[in-house]
Amino acid sequence: MHQLVTSVDQLHDVVHYFEDRDSFAFDVETVGTHRSVPAVNEITWLTVATDGACSVIPMGHPNGNLLKKATRRKNKATGTWDHFPAEFDAPPKQLRPSQVFSVLKPLFFSDRLKVAHNAPFDLLSVAKYFPGRSFPPPPYGDTIVAAWLLDENRLLGLKSLDRHRYGLDYDHDDTGKAVEKHPFGQVHEYAWMDGQTTWLQWRHMRPQITTEGLEDMWALEMDVLHCLLHMGAGGVPIDIEALKALRARLRSEMEHAEAEVYRAAGRVFNIGSVPQKQKILYEEQGLKPRKRTKKGAPSTDADALAPYAGRNRFVDSLLNYQDVSKIHSTYVEGYLGNDDKPTQIFNGRIYPILVQYGTVTGRFSCRAPNVQNWPRAESEWGKAIRDLVDPIPGFKLLVADYAQIEQRILAHFAGKGALWQGFWDGVDAHTATAAAVFGVAPEDVTKQMRQVAKAIAFAINYGAGAQKVADMSHTTLHRAKQILAEHERQFAEVYAYKRKLLRTVRSRRPVPYLRTLLGRKRRLPDLLSHDHGLRAKAERQVVNSHIQGSNADMTKRALVRLHQNLLPDMQILLTVHDEIAAMCPADMAEEGAKVLHWAMAGEAMQLLSVPVTTDVKICDRWSEAK
Template identity: 30%
Template sequence: MPTLTLIDGSSYLYRAFHALPPLTNAHGEPTGALFGIVNMLRTTMKAGSDYVAFVCDAPGRTFRDDLYPAYKANRPSMPDDLRAQVEPMMKIVAALGFPILCVPGVEADDVIGTLALQARDAGIDTVISTGDKDFAQLVGSRVVLINTMTNTTLDIEGVIEKFGVRPEQIVDFLTLTGDTIDNVPGVEKCGPKTAAKWLAEYADLDALMAAADRISGKIGDNLRAALPRLPLSRELVTIRTDVPLDRGPADLTMREPDVDALRELYARYDFKAALRDLDIAAPTAPVAAPVATHTETSPSPAADLPVDYELVVTEERLAAWLEKIQTAPLIAFDTETTGLDPMMAEIVGLSLAVEPGKAAYIPLAHDYPGAPAQLSSDHVLAALTPVLEDPSRPKVGQHGKYDINILSRYGIAVRGLRHDTMLESYCLNATATRHDMDSLAQKYLGYTTIKYEEVAGKGAKQISFSQVDCDTACRYAAEDADITLRLHQALWPRLEAEPTLRSVYDDIEMPLVPVLANMERTGVLIDANELRRQSQHLGRRMLELQQQAYAAAGHDFNLDSPKQLQAVLFDELGLPAKVKTPKGQPSTNEEALEAIADAHELPRLILDYRGLAKLRSTYTDKLAGIVNPRTGRVHTSYHQGAVATGRISSSDPNLQNIPVRTEEGRRIRQAFVAPPGWRIMAADYSQIELRIMAHLSRDEGLVRAFAEGGDVHRATAAEVFDVAPEDVTTNQRRAAKAINFGLMYGMSSFGLARQLGVDRGEASDYMGRYFSRYPGVRQFMDDTRDRAHRDGYVETLFGRRLYLENLNSRNQAHRAGAERAAINAPMQGTAADIIKRAMIAVAAWIEPRDDVRLLMQVHDELVFEVREDAVDEVRANVETRMVGAAALSVPLQVSIGVGANWDEAH
């Protein structure tokens, strides 16, 4: 949605004056309030907005003065030091290009209120930049408040949390409490708690006034005494939304800044950081560096900063860049390597940036014929190590975990990775774009990056980066560091403006980076002989299934040929084609075979055959081949920015997809073993998403079932089928389990019927009974669906957001899918947040120890390698930290097993 930002200039001027020390410039002129305003405006500009206005009070009386002559009578006159800063403030605002609105007869609040209402009706989201509590009455689904001085945002939930009332009750709330600053009388001795309590009970001021006789005590007397003046007070605190304006929201676009005027004003008032911003943005040609540089202009309007990329091949230039990174407020860095596997790739070069548009590439191992002399790799890395390992020197990377692992293999323990642009984007909106650098640069900077294939070729003709000529490598690699820094400058203000999202980033995602990096480097020991035995076993089973399929079909055919299978199933056996390909042909994919598995034995045989073939090709045949020859272990790659709900995924191998419901799938875990003298420990959250459902829904029955510590599926079955828990049958428990988990994924009665093998009417009856016994769950699902439609997103318990673009789709299937995701995401996402918090806590406890290693994270499970003599201590401490990762209204429960291999540990 387009966004309108409305800046409450009058509010910020006063707040900055009182919040900041009495600063002066070299001429002795006061600058404290001005300094605060300028910083606030620069933050607003960096955050970006389609429309914006700086709104301030016009001189003279307003309609409120006519209504109540004593309005604001208690306010002292403006201090001289503040008055002196008003004129330069307006000059700076105008020079920056902000539209300025000052409307006689009303206050800035009324102008802002009118524009916010007009914007809402026009489909424009509004951000009101203010510190004034009165604006809470305007907050709604498309209006939020932001306080750039405290980096806090106030939405509907924030208003309720802060004031104890809904936004539409704020006017009545302010009427009751009064306003001593504006001299608006309220009810004597009625503070915020009393006002919130009354409005919770009576809903609005009119109902409260009608019931005033029933309010007992001294406060009741005060209320009755205030009744004659409350209507006037309400009118005084109500922000008008009908002010006649000569401009609407869509007319409020920024003008081009007057750079000369700004430079003069910033210099006069000693605003050095603002001056630096001007210098960085100035379209002047860069000064040529004394050695090989590459200067060119970025191709897109949104990234029109000229670039100065330097190829560092001399001691002199290395020393110059070492000095830069030792004093820089933030260092962007990136490594170039011979491959994508951080456990195998070799470093080729390293790039650095400390200000936008200026970056360096230090080649270390380019080995093509005629390559220039390069500095010694050992020497360069040794020189960079003190800065890279210094936690007090903040750094930013793009997918920094990869660079951490590469540098770790060269003896460098990177510390101080404060930011990662991949994760900044991921936390802001996981579904807005892919989170690779090329996609982020295009989306947030309007910049088209140089692609790897453009410098190294593609396919069979692709060369190693070590063979790319240094000049070309410099343009590509230095751009990586430069764009990383620019992306951070574009993304970080947006994240700062969203306190809950920033908390997810600061408290969960960034602390997790070194934990995952360490897990990847540790790897897991694999028993190759066991895998070979399993491959042979799977081969025999596949042959048996093949013979059974031939018998079921009446002749031999190629089980791996969709065309031959299609002919057998639909032409020869005459089975119904319930799923079609995009071209209208009968499909033979998994969904299609499952749909007809009850009609004939052949589809099930094919499904079983394919399952075993996938296990063999993906795991038993492959795992032994990806054992790292240096470590003797398998090292998976964990992905933080891949799953919208926050879950971690993995690849090479994909640990999340090892089946646990079949004997063959479970057997694969027997190949994940502990070294001599050590044991495998597996710690698994028990029914965590169901527990989160109980917490979020606050359903008394579900909460009670967990609090009593029994079998929750049995308890649910007892409720649904109206029998005593001890009389619950196996089928009843199975049905209850299917409902418990199915509802979290938005399962319909049709889906439940198919899973349980009953007719749709019976399944619908089961679900009806479930909701009648657990009404809080139904209410939670309805509320979540409504909230998703209103906000466009849902949140986890810790504030992670999932945006759902198909909620208003005209396609019913797409819309239904989005609604199912809306219901499930808060639970799946909260479970992801909890296990990430557990990993961070456990890793902090493990760090100084040498008797335990965190190896793997799979779904709701953590897997460790523990020295035999430390098993009991580690078990107790791991359980404590996993249970303590979240405070829910139902107890978290962790099952911990120990064995010689991963399977035994379950």
């Protein structure tokens, strides 16, 4: 079979060979300012591989052989460096994308298994080359998801996997990051290696999914992949005028916030200088450092300052300035773009990349842009950012989230007790906790008591200690220890669950692991470490992984159920933590809300021994959902 395909006849030979196989791997190389955005990037190389064949198809690579390397020479007259680009001869004749995808259409739009390393990117990148068609249909395989399910702690890049399994160490020039800068032959070799090893990795890893007892999780993640294609193809409509208005508002807010910082400090200083902020905070203000940088200096980030919030005017003003500055740079300039960064809005939409393998617990991560780090939905800026999501005319937003889902999962695993009973009695979990710890009736729980309960929940779920509870509750360390002791007395089943889970996980060999609600594996090898610090960190991760991983299971299953039951023209827009947002034709909004509710909390989603609840809002702006 042809290794390099540069004619239509050769391409037909490839199709005829691959049509006799039930699966194939493929890989694309993209170019352009937005090469990482499938909706607008340009494919210049495509590789397809299966048993006995790996064919590389160039489509417009600009360079031939390298004639002269890029150089630079110092200009004696100006003292600056003059740069001279590399020189190449003419590239060989190549096929046009329209020719390639027309011939390959029967492969991509067949029931053959289509495998890629980070399949959503490759599938959405090729989708736009098939006029009138959406992305290729399932079944799918994804070697990066397979690698992650089999060992979530390792590096997941294809080259890392190849180095580990085959001892291959290729592409020292990072060819794939900018293929247009390299010679034709070098890119050909690189593309062939990526395509061939993707196929080989697939053939190696897929049977391991079965051996590890992960078939159900694999099926769920491939259904999630299909859902992500739907979301990625549609994008998220953004109100650009509202975004520009928010930019003006934030710029004004930043000026006021900066002035308040100087007033609180008693002098003007370089607000961007970390050493100057350290001097004011820890020398002039006399604060005790709660966190240090890797170099040992006292930190000035939000986590380090949070314990002093509400207690120190300078800290409050500085935190406010940093919040406003981050909102402006990340969500306004980041989306609109400026001289230093390209826009992330295309045709009035953003195309965030939800990464299903992005965390060790199973939860999504996100990039370009990252919607997972939006401020809290109930905060002023959280509402402002969410309100930028603008349903197209004739459509409504449907927004829902799980009510206190991590606490419900904790109650499920801990079993019958005060927390478990509280959910069955319909009492808010934090209110129930505060009532028990402080010995008052639920209706007498104050805002401060509830804040303490939230701090306790954080400590349980994330393995935090008494100092963190003290900081979050704005109380003393001594009082925090008393509160935690009372909590353990009132909620003994929670602590019994934690101890039993740790014993069970630690006893498993050769690598300690736990399984989440739906059977996802979380491996914690450092539980057996001789390093006390690593071992303690792993111990803190046990409960967090059990609860967050189970939360991820439920959210992903809900997305799949919603995707598989969408009404005509209904589109899933985003999932942000425990929230899911969809867009639905206005005349079907009530019915769409029922579908969303069923997907998240219908009978088949009552997976816990306490009720799972969600409240779906129909709105024009996201802030109306709170």
